[in-house]
Amino acid sequence: MPRLIRAALERAGVEGADRVSSGVDVVGDIAIVRLMGFLAQEKRKIAGALLEEMKNVRVVLEQKGGIEGEFRLRKLAHLAGERRTTTVHRENGCAFRVDVAKAYFSPRLSTERLRVARLARPTDRVLNMFAGVGPYSIAVAKVAGATVTSCEVNEAAAALHEENDRMNRVEGLVRVVRGDAADLPGVLEEKFDRILMPHPSEADRYLPTALSLARGGATIHYYRHVLGEDEAEAAGALRKELRAILPKGARFVPRRVREVGPRWVEMAADIRLPAGREARRSSRPGAKPT
Ligand SMILES: C[S@@+](CC[C@H](N)C(=O)[O-])C[C@H]1O[C@@H](n2cnc3c(N)ncnc32)[C@H](O)[C@@H]1O
Numbered sequence: 001m002p003r004l005i006r007a008a009l010e011r012a013g014v015e016g017a018d019r020v021s022s023g024v025d026v027v028g029d030i031a032i033v034r035l036m037g038f039l040a041q042e043k044r045k046i047a048g049a050l051l052e053e054m055k056n057v058r059v060v061l062e063q064k065g066g067i068e069g070e071f072r073l074r075k076l077a078h079l080a081g082e083r084r085t086t087t088v089h090r091e092n093g094c095a096f097r098v099d100v101a102k103a104y105f106s107p108r109l110s111t112e113r114l115r116v117a118r119l120a121r122p123t124d125r126v127l128n129m130f131a132g133v134g135p136y137s138i139a140v141a142k143v144a145g146a147t148v149t150s151c152e153v154n155e156a157a158a159a160l161h162e163e164n165d166r167m168n169r170v171e172g173l174v175r176v177v178r179g180d181a182a183d184l185p186g187v188l189e190e191k192f193d194r195i196l197m198p199h200p201s202e203a204d205r206y207l208p209t210a211l212s213l214a215r216g217g218a219t220i221h222y223y224r225h226v227l228g229e230d231e232a233e234a235a236g237a238l239r240k241e242l243r244a245i246l247p248k249g250a251r252f253v254p255r256r257v258r259e260v261g262p263r264w265v266e267m268a269a270d271i272r273l274p275a276g277r278e279a280r281r282s283s284r285p286g287a288k289p290t
Contacts, residue, residue: 004053005033011049014042024050027100027107028087029058032074047079058082061100066261071154072104072201092117094138096164103157104132109198112257112268113139116221119270120144120194127151127192127213129181129206130199134161134174137196141170148174149188151181181206184213191215200225200266207245217275223257226267231256234265242269249274 002023009017019037026032031050035043047060060080067074076085085101091110098105117139120126124146128137131150141148152158158178165171177187195210197203200223210220224241228234235254242252252269260266 004050005046007053008046008049011053012042012045014038014045016042024054025063025107026054026057027098027105028089029056030085030087030100031057031060032063032076032100033060033079034063043079047081051080059084059087061085067104071157072199073102074100076101091135092139092143094135094142094164094168096133096135096138097160097167098133099156099160103154103160105135108258109135114143116140116196117143119219120146122146124193125149125190125215126194126196127184127188127210128196128198129184129210130197130203131161131176132157132198134164134176136198137161137174138164138168138170140194140196141173142168146173146194149177149192150174151177151179151184153178153180182209185209188213191218193218195220197222199223200260204241204245207242211245211247211273214273216273218273220271220273222252222269222271224267224269225260226265227263228265229263231265234267238267238269242271246271247274 004024005020006017022034024031024033031054050060051057059082061076062079064075064077086099089096089098092114113136120140122145126140126146126148128148128150131137131152137148137150140146150161152161158176161176165174192213193215195214197210203222203224224238226234226237228237238254250271250273252271255268257266257268
């Protein structure tokens with residue numbers, strides 16, 4: 001059981017360590033907890049104890065259920081502290097204004113974001129098809145100095161992304177396209193050296209679109225939730241999915257990012273496309289490349 005919740009239960013004098021299924025997500029000064037199976041009064045006591053335990057936290061929210069819908073949002077309820085859902089989260093030398101009720105954000109991916117940012121080169125033209133409030137795109141612009149085109153369908157997230165571009169002084173390197181990534185081939189004239197697809201529940205539907213926007217030799221950073229008893233099984237499932245969509249000569253090595261549920265693993269692959277291949281045209285998500 002996560003250490004912070006254990007400490008809060010002890011401090012609050014609440015029994016039931018075995019009922020806690022996950023840890024605390026800390027976004028800026030907001031702590032998000034899942035407390036299924038506890039009574040309302042117990043939840044408030046635990047949240048109060050967390051506020052005392054974590055000196056940098058001012059708000060405690062309860063996440064009810066999973067991360068859901070097209071915008072990948074959490075359903076949240078106030079438990080303790082100030083009544084707000086906005087905060088500023090800092091990681092990798094960047095600052096992000098986030099509204100945890102209106103836009104997706106996970107503090108658990110900062111290492112992965114830095115890894116991708118360090119792979120990018122200043123001359124890369126980068127496309128992030130599912131940008132959220134900008135944590136990947138801004139890290140890439142700031143760390144690598146590369147130019148980034150971000151796409152985001154959630155208006156609230158896109159507005160925060162633009163605010164974050166200014167806050168991190170990368171507005172000259174990053175532009176945000178508001179809308180559906182499936183429509184990008186009709187909107188963008190250029191092709192890209194590096195394409196980010198951080199939307200693991202849906203990325204497969206949009207891979208043909210990504211291929212149509214990639215230059216020869218481009219890298220696609222692909223993320224996917226995969227069912228598997230262990231990493232080897234999850235890697236096998238990802239390999240099978242990718243082989244059915246990718247052109248011949250594309251190379252990738254499946255990698256585990258994190259566990260996201262019982263038997264569900266978030267897997268990643270840095271897909272290297274063959275050099276000099278013709279761009280494939282497919283703007284329709286779900287369509288197999290020809
Ligand atoms: C899992 S979140 C990742 C956000 C961001 N990359 C991050 O790591 O914080 C996926 C994002 O894609 C956006 N999204 C979902 N479908 C989309 C689509 N068809 N076109 C563009 N953005 C989309 C969601 O609103 C959400 O912000």
